[in-house]
Amino acid sequence: xxxxxxxxxxxxxxxxxxxxxxxxxxxxxxxxxxxxxxxxxxxxxxxxxxxxxxxxxxxxxxxxxxxxxxxxxxxxxxxx
Numbered sequence: 001x002x003x004x005x006x007x008x009x010x011x012x013x014x015x016x017x018x019x020x021x022x023x024x025x026x027x028x029x030x031x032x033x034x035x036x037x038x039x040x041x042x043x044x045x046x047x048x049x050x051x052x053x054x055x056x057x058x059x060x061x062x063x064x065x066x067x068x069x070x071x072x073x074x075x076x077x078x079x080x
Contacts, residue, residue, distance in 0.1 A: 014079050018072075025068050036061040 009017075036057050 011080070018075060018079060022072055025072070029065055029068065032064075033061055
């Protein structure tokens with residue numbers, strides 16, 4: 001019975017998968033940032049609804065960028 005731990009990837013497949021993951025993540029993050037900048041209303045529809053804080057929305061959309069950079073940096077260093 002073979003286990004997953006004994007499987008090995010061809011040498012060129014690791015970096016290729018890494019860069020595909022970086023590209024897909026970067027595109028997804030750009031769409032997230034685009035959605036944040038395009039959909040924030042300037043005023044709430046009702047006075048009972050608090051107005052969104054634009055800086056907070058942008059902050060929480062940018063935080064994952066740093067996590068992705070850290071994760072991809074560590075993964076890149078771990079590649080053989």
